[in-house]
Amino acid sequence: MNVNVTMTTESPADFRESMPASFRLIPRIETFPKIVSFAQTPVGKLVLLAIFGVGLWASDIDWLPLTFALLIITFIPSKRRLLVTICTLAFIFLVPSIHGPVPLSIVITFLQVFALAAVLFWCAVRWPRSLYGRRPIIFLLCAFWVFIELGTILPRNGRAYILLWQFLFILSTYIWFIGYSLLDANSPNHDNFALQLGVYSPFWGSSNTPFPKGASYLRKIEARDAEQLAVTQLKGLKLLAWSLLIFLGLRWSNSFFHDYLRIPTFAEALKLSVQRQPLPWYGCWGGLIFSFFIGLMNISVTGHRIIACCRMAGFDALRNTYRPLSSVTVAEFFNRYYYYFRELLVEFFFYPTFLRYFKKSPQLRMAAAIFAAASFGNAFYHFTASLDFVRVYGLWRALMSFQVYFFYCVLLAAALTMSTLRQRRKVHPGFLRSRLLPATSVVLFYLLLDVFGSTEHKYSLTEHFRFFGHLFFLNL
Amino acid sequence: MDHKTPIRQFLRDLLARKSDGQPFSDDSSLLISGRFDSVDAVDIVVMLEEKFNIDFAEIGFDQSMIDSVDSIDSLIRSTHAPKPCEGDAEERREQTGHVSKS
Numbered sequence: 001m002n003v004n005v006t007m008t009t010e011s012p013a014d015f016r017e018s019m020p021a022s023f024r025l026i027p028r029i030e031t032f033p034k035i036v037s038f039a040q041t042p043v044g045k046l047v048l049l050a051i052f053g054v055g056l057w058a059s060d061i062d063w064l065p066l067t068f069a070l071l072i073i074t075f076i077p078s079k080r081r082l083l084v085t086i087c088t089l090a091f092i093f094l095v096p097s098i099h100g101p102v103p104l105s106i107v108i109t110f111l112q113v114f115a116l117a118a119v120l121f122w123c124a125v126r127w128p129r130s131l132y133g134r135r136p137i138i139f140l141l142c143a144f145w146v147f148i149e150l151g152t153i154l155p156r157n158g159r160a161y162i163l164l165w166q167f168l169f170i171l172s173t174y175i176w177f178i179g180y181s182l183l184d185a186n187s188p189n190h191d192n193f194a195l196q197l198g199v200y201s202p203f204w205g206s207s208n209t210p211f212p213k214g215a216s217y218l219r220k221i222e223a224r225d226a227e228q229l230a231v232t233q234l235k236g237l238k239l240l241a242w243s244l245l246i247f248l249g250l251r252w253s254n255s256f257f258h259d260y261l262r263i264p265t266f267a268e269a270l271k272l273s274v275q276r277q278p279l280p281w282y283g284c285w286g287g288l289i290f291s292f293f294i295g296l297m298n299i300s301v302t303g304h305r306i307i308a309c310c311r312m313a314g315f316d317a318l319r320n321t322y323r324p325l326s327s328v329t330v331a332e333f334f335n336r337y338y339y340y341f342r343e344l345l346v347e348f349f350f351y352p353t354f355l356r357y358f359k360k361s362p363q364l365r366m367a368a369a370i371f372a373a374a375s376f377g378n379a380f381y382h383f384t385a386s387l388d389f390v391r392v393y394g395l396w397r398a399l400m401s402f403q404v405y406f407f408y409c410v411l412l413a414a415a416l417t418m419s420t421l422r423q424r425r426k427v428h429p430g431f432l433r434s435r436l437l438p439a440t441s442v443v444l445f446y447l448l449l450d451v452f453g454s455t456e457h458k459y460s461l462t463e464h465f466r467f468f469g470h471l472f473f474l475n476l
Numbered sequence: 477m478d479h480k481t482p483i484r485q486f487l488r489d490l491l492a493r494k495s496d497g498q499p500f501s502d503d504s505s506l507l508i509s510g511r512f513d514s515v516d517a518v519d520i521v522v523m524l525e526e527k528f529n530i531d532f533a534e535i536g537f538d539q540s541m542i543d544s545v546d547s548i549d550s551l552i553r554s555t556h557a558p559k560p561c562e563g564d565a566e567e568r569r570e571q572t573g574h575v576s577k578s
Contacts, residue, residue, distance in 0.1 A: 186536055220508050220540060318510045335513055346514040354518060355532040359525070366518070420515055 026241050030234035039230035045074050048233055052312055055240040059247060059305055065095045069203050070312045077229060080222065080314050081191070085198030092201070105166065113170050117178045117200070118193050124185035136182035137348055144168075144175055144384065152395045165391055172387050173208055174200055176344055180214025183347065191215045204309035208385050209341045211306045212317035223314040236311030239319065243304035250297040257290055266291035266450065273467040274459055284470045292447050296324065299338060328438035330419035330445055334374070334412075341381075349377035367417045375413035379406050389457060401457035404464050408452040415445065479528075479552050483545050486523055490516055502545040517542060528552050 029035050038044040049071050056063035069087040073080055092110060096102050120140065127133045151168055154161040177200040184190045196215045205211065212218070223229040257263045264272075269279050269287030278284065303320030310317045320339050327333035335342055354369035383390075383402055390398040451468050452461075469475065480502065487506065491497070496511060506512045512520075520542045524530040530551070541551050 183538075187538060216538070216540075217508070220505070331515065343514075350514060351537055355521070355537055362522070369518075 025245075026238050029238060030231045035234065036227065036230050039234055040226045042075075044230075045233075048237060049074060049312075052233075052237055052240060052308075055237070055244055056305075056309075058244055059240075059301075061305070062095070062098075065091065065098075066203070066309060070309065073313050074229075074233070077223070077226075077314060081195050081198060081218070084202060084218075084313060085194055087203040088198050088200065091203040106170075109163075109166050109170050112167060113174055114197065114200070116171070117174065117181065117197075120178060121181050121185055121193050121196060124182050125190070128186055133186070136185065137179050137352075140175070140179060140182060141380070144171065147171070148384075148387070148390060149395065151391065165387075169387055172384055175384065176208060176348070176381075177201060177210050177214065179348055180210055180216070184214055184216040187216055189219075191219065202310070204313060205302075205306040207302075208381070209338075209344055211303070211320065211340050212310055212315070213340065213343055213347075217317075218315055221316045223316065228316075229314050232311050232314055232316045235316065236308045239304050239311065240308035243301050243308060246297050246304065247301045250294065250301060253290075253294065253297065263287065263290045265294075267454075267456070270454075270459065270463070270467050273470055274463050278467075278470045278475070281471060281473050284467065288447055288450060288471070292443075292450055295450075296321075296337070303338070303340075325443060326435075326439060327442050328435060329422075330415045330442055332419075333442050333446060334416060344381070345373040345377045349373040363421060366420060370417045370420060371413045373413075374416050375409040378412065379409045386457070398457075403461050404452055404454055404457075404459070407461055408449065411449060411452065415449070479549050480545055482527075483548050486520075487545065490519060500545075502549075504545075505543050507539050507543045520548070524548070524552070528556070530555050 039048055049067060052070065053063055053067035056066055069083075069090070073083045073087070076083060093102065093107060120136065124133050124136045132139050147164070147168055151161070151164050154164060180199070181193075181196040184196065199210065199215050199218055202211070212221070223232045258265065264279065264283065264287040266287045269284050272279055273284070279287070300321045307317050307319055318339060322336050322339070324333050324336040327336055350369045350373035353372035354365060358365040358368050379402065382405055383398070386398070386402075389401065393401065448468070448471075451471075452464050454464070484502075487500070491500075491506075491511065494511075494516070498511075500506060500511075507517055517539060521532060521537075524542070525532070535555060540547060542548050
C-alpha cells in the first residue's frame with residue numbers, strides 16, 4: 001500500500017489546519033500545477049536545487065556536499081535508496097575530511113558499530129521466533145547497558161578502557177537507528193542491511209533521534225513517480241523557507257530580548273538563584289519564557305531544515321515541529337513539539353507496554369504505557385545520550401545527578417496520562433473555552449515544567465524547587 | 477464476511493472526533509500520513525482486540541498494519557483465516573484445481 005504523497009501530509013497531529021486557509025505567508029506552491037510540471041523537467045529540477053542550495057548556504061551549514069548529494073539523488077531516482085546509503089557513508093567517512101583528517105581509530109570504531117548492527121539485524125531476520133528475534137530491542141538496550149557498566153569498572157586510561165568508551169560513544173549515537181532496523185527485521189518486506197545503513201544518521205541530518213524514523217518508514221513515504229517527487233521537493237523547499245524565517249526570528253529575538261533588553265536566559269536566572277542572588281519574580285519569569293521560546297525556535301529551525309533535505313531527497317516525511325502553540329492538550333503539545341522523538345518513545349516503549357500488559361484495565365493500561373514511554377524511555381534516552389558524564393563520574397553519581405531530569409520525566413508522564421484520559425471525555429464549545437484557554441494553559445504547564453527540564457546536571461532538585469518558588473514570590 | 481463497512485465507520489468517527497471531515501478511500505494512509513496519531517492507533521488496536529479478538533502481543537505490531545481500511549481488513553482476514561494442516565490444504569487444492577499465485 002502506498003502513502004499518497006500528493007495528499008497534504010503537513011501535520012503530525014491532525015488535519016484541521018490543512019483545510020483552506022485565508023492567508024499563507026509561504027504559498028502552497030506544491031498545489032500549483034504549472035510549478036509542479038516545471039519541477040519535473042531537468043531545468044526545473046536544477047532551478048529547484050539551486051534555490052535550495054542557496055537556502056542551505058544561508059542556513060549556515062555545510063551546504064555544498066549536501067546540495068551535491070541531493071543533485072545526484074534527484075537525477076537518478078531509480079537508485080534513490082542505494083544512493084542515500086552511499087551519500088550517508090560519504091558524509092561519515094569523506095565529508096569530515098574536508099575540514100581535517102579523520103583518525104583511523106575513529107573510522108575503525110564506526111566500522112565496528114556497523115558490523116555489530118549488521119550481525120544483530122541478520123540474527124533477527126534469521127531467527128525471528130527465537131527469544132532474541134521476538135525481543136531484539138530489549139536485548140539491544142540491555143547489552144548496551146552492560147557495556148556501560150563494564151566501561152565504569154575497567155581500569156581508567158588503559159587501552160581496553162579507551163577503546164571501549166570510544167566504541168560506546170559512537171554506538172550511543174546509533175543505538176536508536178539500530179533499534180529501528182531491528183523493528184523492521186520482523187517485517188516480511190524488510191530492506192536489506194545495505195539500505196538500512198542509509199538511514200543510520202542519514203546525510204540530510206539527524207540527532208540521536210532518527211529523522212525520520214527508520215528504513216520501514218522511508219519505504220512508505222518514498223516518492224513513486226516524477227510528479228510525487230516534484231510535489232515532495234516543492235514541500236521541502238517550502239519547509240526550508242520556514243526554517244530560514246524562524247532562523248532570522250531566532251537571531252533577532254536573541255539580539256533584541258537578550259542583548260538589548262537584557263532578559264536573562266533560564267540558565268542564567270537559575271545560576272543567580274543558586275548563588276542566593278535571585279532575580280525578582282518578573283526576571284525569573286522573563287528568563288523562563290525567553291528560554292522556552294528560544295528552545296522552540298531552535299528545534300523548529302533544525303527540524304525543518306533536516307526534514308526539508310529529506311523531502312528534497314524524495315521522501316515525504318512529516319514535519320518534526322508543527323504549530324505546538326496551537327495545542328489544546330498537554331498530549332497534543334508533546335506530539336507537535338518534537339514529533340520524531342515522541343515517535344521513538346511510542347515505538348520502543350509505548351506500544352510494547354500497551355500491547356502486552358494490563359489488558360483488562362483500560363485506564364491502567366494507558367497509564368502504564370505512557371509512563372513506560374514518557375518517563376522510563378525519556379529518562380533512558382537522555383541518560384544514554386550523556387555518556388561522557390557516566391564515564392567521568394561513574395554510573396551511580398551519574399544516576400544521582402539525573403534526579404532533576406527523572407523528576408521532570410515523572411511529572412511529564414503524569415500530565416500526559418491525565419491529558420490523554422481526560423481528552424476522551426469532553427469537548428467544550430466556543431473559541432475561548434475550546435482553543436484559547438486550553439492553549440494558554442498548555443503553554444503555562446510546559447513553561448513551569450521546563451524549570452525541571454534541564455539535562456545539565458549542575459544543580460540539585462532542591463535548587464530547582466527554590467527557583468520555582470521565586471516565580472511565585474517565595475524565597476525558599 | 478464484509479469487515480470494511482464497520483471499519484470505515486469506526487475510522488470516520490475517529491476522524492470526526494478530531495474535527496477531520498475530509499474523505500478517505502480504502503487505501504488512503506491514515507496513520508503514516510499523520511491524520512491519526514499514536515493515541516488514535518491505540519483506539520484502533522483496542523477495537524480490533526475487542527471485536528475481532530486480535531492479540532497484537534502474539535502476532536507483533538507495526539503501524540502499517542492498521543494504516544488504512546484495506547490494511548486493517550487484510551489483517552483481520554489473515555488472523556481469522558483457517559489454518560489447515562498441510563494435507564488438508566493439498567487435498568482442497570486437488571479438489572478445486574486452485575493453484576496459488578504466490
